[in-house]
Structures are given as structure tokens and as C-alpha cells.
Amino acid sequence: MKQGLYILILILTFVACEEIYNPKIDEVDDMLVVEAILRVDQQFNSIKLYRSRGFNATDESYPRVSGATVFLTDDEGGTLNFAESTAGIYITNELLNPNRIYTLHINLDGKQYISEAQEVPITPVIDTVYGERDYRVSVRGAANTADDIVKEYGIQILADINDQETLNHYRFYGRKVIQYMDTYDTVIMGMPETRPIYIWRSVYPSGIFNIAGPPSYSASRDISKHPLEFFEDDYFKYMPDTLSFMGWIYLIDEFGINENSYNYYNDLNQQLGTEGRIFDPVYVQLQGNMYCDSDPSKLVLGNFEITTRSEYRYFLYYTRKREEFWLRKIPYFYDIPERGYIKDDRPDFWEQISRTYPDE
Numbered sequence: 001m002k003q004g005l006y007i008l009i010l011i012l013t014f015v016a017c018e019e020i021y022n023p024k025i026d027e028v029d030d031m032l033v034v035e036a037i038l039r040v041d042q043q044f045n046s047i048k049l050y051r052s053r054g055f056n057a058t059d060e061s062y063p064r065v066s067g068a069t070v071f072l073t074d075d076e077g078g079t080l081n082f083a084e085s086t087a088g089i090y091i092t093n094e095l096l097n098p099n100r101i102y103t104l105h106i107n108l109d110g111k112q113y114i115s116e117a118q119e120v121p122i123t124p125v126i127d128t129v130y131g132e133r134d135y136r137v138s139v140r141g142a143a144n145t146a147d148d149i150v151k152e153y154g155i156q157i158l159a160d161i162n163d164q165e166t167l168n169h170y171r172f173y174g175r176k177v178i179q180y181m182d183t184y185d186t187v188i189m190g191m192p193e194t195r196p197i198y199i200w201r202s203v204y205p206s207g208i209f210n211i212a213g214p215p216s217y218s219a220s221r222d223i224s225k226h227p228l229e230f231f232e233d234d235y236f237k238y239m240p241d242t243l244s245f246m247g248w249i250y251l252i253d254e255f256g257i258n259e260n261s262y263n264y265y266n267d268l269n270q271q272l273g274t275e276g277r278i279f280d281p282v283y284v285q286l287q288g289n290m291y292c293d294s295d296p297s298k299l300v301l302g303n304f305e306i307t308t309r310s311e312y313r314y315f316l317y318y319t320r321k322r323e324e325f326w327l328r329k330i331p332y333f334y335d336i337p338e339r340g341y342i343k344d345d346r347p348d349f350w351e352q353i354s355r356t357y358p359d360e
Helices: 002-015 259-272
Strands: 032-039 045-051 069-074 079-086 089-092 101-108 111-115 128-139 149-161 170-188 191-203 210-212 223-232 244-256 290-292 300-318 325-329 339-343
Touching (some): 045 079, 045 101, 170 259, 210 223
Antiparallel strands (some): 149 223, 170 191, 170 210, 170 244, 244 300, 300 325
16 A cells, blocks of 8 residues: 555656746847958958847847948047948948057947957968878767767868067968869860869868967967868868869968957857857857947947958878878969869969979
8 A cells, every 4th residue: 555655656746747937038129239350451341230139039130230320530530431332331442551540430329339449460470381190089969979079180280470579369261272183085186085174162161260379378479389270181071082182272361460359259269169068168248349438338249350461372282091291382372263173274273292383
């Protein structure tokens, strides 16, 4: 009898009524989002304005903001105006002066938004680019088993940057162009012949921002062995395995940025790199350098950034079965379409281990 009573109590424990808890989430007004990355070396620059979406919003798009007055002021009292070209996009065709300090102003709906003043960084320089045989570890899911941890071998491209005194923070963006070849059969002057097809396609980075700054708690401001890009041994991930791999062209954009922009990207990376694991960083409100001057309680998202840029190009060739690889700097900057193919005649940008250029 007691045993039956215990079983009944146990059953009632698991099937007891549950009360669904609906937490109260405060409604927050859509906030202004500012996307303002201006390049000193660029004739045309644009600033984009959006509205954020509430937590319960079903529409995943971010509406653009029209009707704002957008302009820069400099430390000598000059003004540079931005005109709205399309909804939410404001452009200027005036070059920035590298010797000025700029502040961004946005007037919208009776409120004035303003940025912290930004100096123009000097032009960045990479002192050395080189490669090392290495491997990359990635985790799938929650990494509950060893099968969820994947080790992939390849070549890590690294950079050394010496102290530039007034510039010590950088952002990198890379474009990888894979080259491979096919053939086709034809008849030329009555004779059968096999002819080449030169094929290429571009691969772009994804994930977190690639930024670099001087090491913490160090007297040295030099940056050593900063990882730029990883090239997998398995290049057949990007091309048919029936064709011939002919190497990578690696285009590096190095941007000089101010320290506050570096800190902003660093906070973004901490959140973009989280995957919901127990020791991942806690999500926090990102603090950019924009604020509402007329109403300090009103939040504004985004960041105002002025950058300078340098470009470098390298050719990388390796085989999947051997440890050797060849990394060579490309001194001549050809225009390279996103992807395509050319029959018979090798494209002017096509790279190989040994080649000459027009001015050599």
C-alpha cells in the first residue's frame, strides 16, 4: 500500500501543473544607428543611417533614415557637407585633409548627434609578411566529443609591424583569389590540339574583424607575428578536384585606425565570437564614439571612424603532399575581376612562381 502511495506521489510530482512565465520586456524606441567609415585616400565617402529594431520586432530589416543633415567640422572651423543620394545614404565627393581633426554632426528630428573628434592616422606600413606551416582548430556545436574538434592543416600568413609612433592600431581585410586551370580540345589548321582555360574566383573573409594593436603590459609598441590569413592545404574546397591548382593571389588591405576605433572593434569581436557557451563573454551595450548632444539620455549606436589605407599583394603556391611553399611579393597591381575564365591567352594578372612585369 505504501509503495503504491509513493509511486502516486512521484507521478504527481512530474505531471503537476506548470505556470508559464512571461517576462515583461520594456519597449525601447528604435535607436539611430550610424555607419561612418571614411577613408582619406578615397574621393567619394558615404555615411549610412539606420534605425535599430525592437526585441519583439518581426521585421528583420533595418529601416534607413532619411531627411538628416550630415556634415563634418574640422579643427580650423571648416565644414564638409554630405548630401543624401538615396534613402539613408549620405555622400561627399570632397577629399578629407590628412592634417585636420574632424567631428561628425547629424541633425535629425530636432536632435543633434555629435561624435568625438577624430585625428587622421598616418599611412600604415607592414614591415614584413611571411608564412609558416601551421594548423587551425575549429569547434562544431558544443564540442561534446572529440569528433566536434576539427584540426585543419595549412599555411598561416603572418605580419610584423614596427612601431610607427603616432600609429599603432590597425584593421586588415583580405581578398584571396584562387587560380586553377582546365583544358579543352580543338582543331587548329586541321590538327587536333589541347588548349588551356585560365579560371579564377575570389574568396573573402568572414567572422570577426581582423585588428591589431600593441601587446598589453609591454614597453614595446612593435607588433609581431600578427595572423593575417590562413590558407588550407585542401584547396579543393574552392575548386573542382579534377582541375589543376595554380596558386593564390592574396590582396591585403591594411587600414590605420585610432585607438578608440580599435577598442570598438575589439568589443564587437568579443560578441561576434560568442557561441552561447558557458565561458563566453557576456553581451553588453557597445559603446561607440557618437552621442546625442541635445538629449544625453538618448542612445545612439555606431561609430565614426577615419582611416588611411595601404595595399599589398602576394603570390602563394604550395602542394598538398609536400611541406614546401612559395610566398612572393607582387610589385605590380593589376585589376582582377571577382571571378571568370579566359581561354588560350593567360590573363595579365595571372601569377606563377617566376614571372616578369612591364617595368622590369
